[in-house]
Amino acid sequence: RYGLMEEENQIGAATGLAYTSAGGDILSIEVSLAKGKGKLTLTGKLGDVMKESAQAAFSYIRSRADELKIDPNFHENFDIHIHVPEGATPKDGPSAGITMATALVSALTGRPVRKEVGMTGEITLRGRVLPIGGLKEKSLSAHRAGITTIIIPADNEKDLEDIPESVREQLTFIPVDHLDKVLQYALLEENNESK
Amino acid sequence: RYGLMEEENQIGAATGLAYTSAGGDILSIEVSLAKGKGKLTLTGKLGDVMKESAQAAFSYIRSRADELKIDPNFHENFDIHIHVPEGATPKDGPSAGITMATALVSALTGRPVRKEVGMTGEITLRGRVLPIGGLKEKSLSAHRAGITTIIIPADNEKDLEDIPESVREQLTFIPVDHLDKVLQYALLEENNESK
Amino acid sequence: RYGLMEEENQIGAATGLAYTSAGGDILSIEVSLAKGKGKLTLTGKLGDVMKESAQAAFSYIRSRADELKIDPNFHENFDIHIHVPEGATPKDGPSAGITMATALVSALTGRPVRKEVGMTGEITLRGRVLPIGGLKEKSLSAHRAGITTIIIPADNEKDLEDIPESVREQLTFIPVDHLDKVLQYALLEENNESK
Amino acid sequence: RYGLMEEENQIGAATGLAYTSAGGDILSIEVSLAKGKGKLTLTGKLGDVMKESAQAAFSYIRSRADELKIDPNFHENFDIHIHVPEGATPKDGPSAGITMATALVSALTGRPVRKEVGMTGEITLRGRVLPIGGLKEKSLSAHRAGITTIIIPADNEKDLEDIPESVREQLTFIPVDHLDKVLQYALLEENNESK
Amino acid sequence: RYGLMEEENQIGAATGLAYTSAGGDILSIEVSLAKGKGKLTLTGKLGDVMKESAQAAFSYIRSRADELKIDPNFHENFDIHIHVPEGATPKDGPSAGITMATALVSALTGRPVRKEVGMTGEITLRGRVLPIGGLKEKSLSAHRAGITTIIIPADNEKDLEDIPESVREQLTFIPVDHLDKVLQYALLEENNESK
Amino acid sequence: RYGLMEEENQIGAATGLAYTSAGGDILSIEVSLAKGKGKLTLTGKLGDVMKESAQAAFSYIRSRADELKIDPNFHENFDIHIHVPEGATPKDGPSAGITMATALVSALTGRPVRKEVGMTGEITLRGRVLPIGGLKEKSLSAHRAGITTIIIPADNEKDLEDIPESVREQLTFIPVDHLDKVLQYALLEENNESK
Ligand SMILES: [Ca+2]
Ligand SMILES: [Ca+2]
Ligand SMILES: [Ca+2]
Ligand SMILES: [Ca+2]
Numbered sequence A, B, C, D, E, F: 001r002y003g004l005m006e007e008e009n010q011i012g013a014a015t016g017l018a019y020t021s022a023g024g025d026i027l028s029i030e031v032s033l034a035k036g037k038g039k040l041t042l043t044g045k046l047g048d049v050m051k052e053s054a055q056a057a058f059s060y061i062r063s064r065a066d067e068l069k070i071d072p073n074f075h076e077n078f079d080i081h082i083h084v085p086e087g088a089t090p091k092d093g094p095s096a097g098i099t100m101a102t103a104l105v106s107a108l109t110g111r112p113v114r115k116e117v118g119m120t121g122e123i124t125l126r127g128r129v130l131p132i133g134g135l136k137e138k139s140l141s142a143h144r145a146g147i148t149t150i151i152i153p154a155d156n157e158k159d160l161e162d163i164p165e166s167v168r169e170q171l172t173f174i175p176v177d178h179l180d181k182v183l184q185y186a187l188l189e190e191n192n193e194s195k
């Protein structure tokens, strides 16, 4: 089942791009907060690498809470659940790292994620964005889903040439080397919930 | 052994629809609350995907406690046990998500579940209802058990045509895209325990 | 080694019926309480299904503490150990559910279990009693052990015909659909410890 | 390496009898107490059944602390370590149950264990002593180690005939059906540390 | 994908040298601190040996907090996350030990790591530096990445002869037998953040 | 890589003798203490038997804290890490038991371990020293490393004859049956740091 772009800007959910043996697909990363004691739950049949990727995103955000205008004790006051539907489909790899980080920051700040944006990229503990595989397939599936803008790792710019020109022309690619730029682009201001 | 519809509206139990290699069946989802410290126990020979589905249902309810008129600290004051009888039968998959959520809300609010309703659908952290497989077999077994109304994911409406007309005519299908609609339909008001 | 009926009514121990590839046997379910913090220990080479069955019995009792006249905080004030001797024999399946529940209630209330009673049946979180397999073999072994009364799930009444008439005539079968009836029959009043 | 009887009565150590494919042997069960918070550590390459056997012994003693004149809160004030040397040899089965119980009670009460006594028998949560296998081989190895008295389960009396008469005549067998009798026989009074 | 030297001196990140069946590569070790309770998280698809190596580095630093001018309670006041990007690549072995220790000390003291330095060596609990394998391949990849100085275990000096002279001449090798010397060389003073 | 004797008497480190299919070797056992809450960490690719051996050593020391002049609450006030370098080499078996105990006591008392001493022997919870295998190979490697004195289990005295006379003459063997004698011989007084 192919995914479709969100119909409205979402708080606590961002759109990633997946690449499997069956081709590309989009996937939603959902984040739920509830008053709690800092438990981090990861579900959606995620492999170890993808879970570690979520932990890296989480730690980066904790270490940058001040700059991100997040309560520095959020990890003690909330239980955080990251879920990736469709729960029966195995998912793995580090390329959802920046998407998980974006969804987390959105949930913690209340800033909505632009619905027309998809993204792919490994995140490191310092917020760096590392290159990923399958950009062509990911881009095709994002286009099919209605996504118009794709945030990609700067180191993947060289792979844009592999995407058929007809599709490439209809997509805007934003190459980034750090999560700060991802957030700058993908998140709206809190009190500016554009349609 | 084929299940049968509940004889009375139940608090803390809802009827799901299962689909296995052996065909369709109904299954009860039972929820038990006891004063405690927030432990969540999942039993009934449940696979990982089904357990994660329960966690997603649980997190959605926590994050929406206010709207659902549930004590927002319920997860700290109660131990919650979700069990799916028949304990020797392995069960897996995400399609019991909305049933587990419904049984949980019923237990936490005291609102009974309509006994004539069966349901199937994956739930996401945002309460969205995603499509499932085996609708035909599930519907046949629900009908055989005495169920008259089946809540299904909106994205499964296209599969209704696969159900034999003789059965389809005797069933009411309620397509939904969000858990709020499931609860609206399946739960009675607390002080209105219709026979 | 075939078991034998208890010589006296026991507090905290009940007799279940087992059915394995080697035929039927009786088994004791022992419950030990000690002042503690609510730890539940399950031993006796029990399989996962049997352990989950014990958890279901435990949760049902917790949720019904008031009606059962049990201290509602028992699970926080006691450590509870459920053991099934003979420790080297693997045991599994849900059919000891009502036996474990009966032994637990006996230990928690001080009410003795009638020594001449054996029982078999899956328990659900709501205290319902579900049917089990191997009733014939279980009944033969119970009879051989000296048991005179067997509590069975109501849904297994249809299987009584499979038991040889010579044995069946010497046994009393009590079909039940809920644990409350099991307890009503199997437990004596606390201060009425009949020989 | 064949074991030898202890040279002096020991506090916190008792002699069990093992039976493996390689024949019989004696084994020491050692118990160490240290001020702590109730942690129970089991070492000596013990299999699951043997570990569960230790837990059963432990629970029985907790539930009978008063009668055994043991501080009823011992399990909260001490960390308890049960070790079975020779650490590289795998050990399993329930037949060391009464030996572990005896060593535990010895450590907790300060009463020494008679050095000339070996023992074998499964223990249940109620302190019952269940029969074991390999009595012949166990008896021969105990005799070889210098043991003169062997505590055995009452249900194993029938197996004494299998032991060669020359050895049987030099051994005293104490058949028991309950741990209370084991302790009565194997433990000396605290302030009566005979040779 | 071959790594490149950091563009600036980093706080909380150091450059290690890896050696796999595919040849040599450099790898970044990233450390992130956040106010917490002393949890140590290790990610990056690390094998058991590499995780134990991180624990050894961590314990050495804890035991030497005073000399290193680190808050002796740091392990209780911070949660520490050590991550090794690229998250999909399995990594193992003890040779990143001194790199992990260096990144940790950098994060805890705020002293930057010289960007032109790579390092390899097992660390022990006493801070000793033990020899490693693959020095030739590691040195070639470090050179390719722009690294000009490599810290190596003193016991590996004998292996320098295996490195092609053309490369060896362009690299400075610092043989060390203790972590103190690694830190002395690799870390800048806190308030001397050289470009 | 063959080990060498320590160059100076060490506090918190002792030299054990290992015996593998590849022959004998010496190994260092390192112990690190840091203020903490009683966590015991064991690293160095240790097998289960070796880890249990460390636990036995630890429990013996706890139970004898007074006699050993160690703070009886040490296990609550310190986190203790036992590491055996070379981290990539698997290690197992109980024969490092007395070495781990010696290194622990050294770390806890500040008494240095004589650098010229190697040792091998299983430890029990009562501090007894049990025999080990491979004494010949262990002795040869100890001799090669510069060790001049080897502490061995009393029950291994009979195996000394297997060691080539040329080597045996250059080594002093100290047979012991209890850890107290190991410590008496291997540890210097705290304020008597020889050489
Ligand atoms: Ca999809
Ligand atoms: Ca290309
Ligand atoms: Ca069924
Ligand atoms: Ca269709």
Ligand SMILES: [Ca+2]
Pocket (backbone or CB within 6 Å): C001, C002, C003, C025, C026, C086
């Ligand atoms: Ca039996």
Ligand SMILES: [Ca+2]
Pocket (backbone or CB within 6 Å): C158, C159, C160, C161, C162
């Ligand atoms: Ca029948």
Ligand SMILES: [Ca+2]
Pocket (backbone or CB within 6 Å): D001, D002, D003, D025, D026, D086
């Ligand atoms: Ca032996």
Ligand SMILES: [Ca+2]
Pocket (backbone or CB within 6 Å): D158, D159, D160, D161, D162
């Ligand atoms: Ca016989």
Ligand SMILES: [Ca+2]
Pocket (backbone or CB within 6 Å): E001, E002, E003, E025, E026, E086
């Ligand atoms: Ca690389």
Ligand SMILES: [Ca+2]
Pocket (backbone or CB within 6 Å): E158, E159, E160, E161, E162
């Ligand atoms: Ca060389």
Ligand SMILES: [Ca+2]
Pocket (backbone or CB within 6 Å): F001, F002, F003, F025, F026, F086
């Ligand atoms: Ca070596």
Ligand SMILES: [Ca+2]
Pocket (backbone or CB within 6 Å): F158, F159, F160, F161, F162
């Ligand atoms: Ca010999």
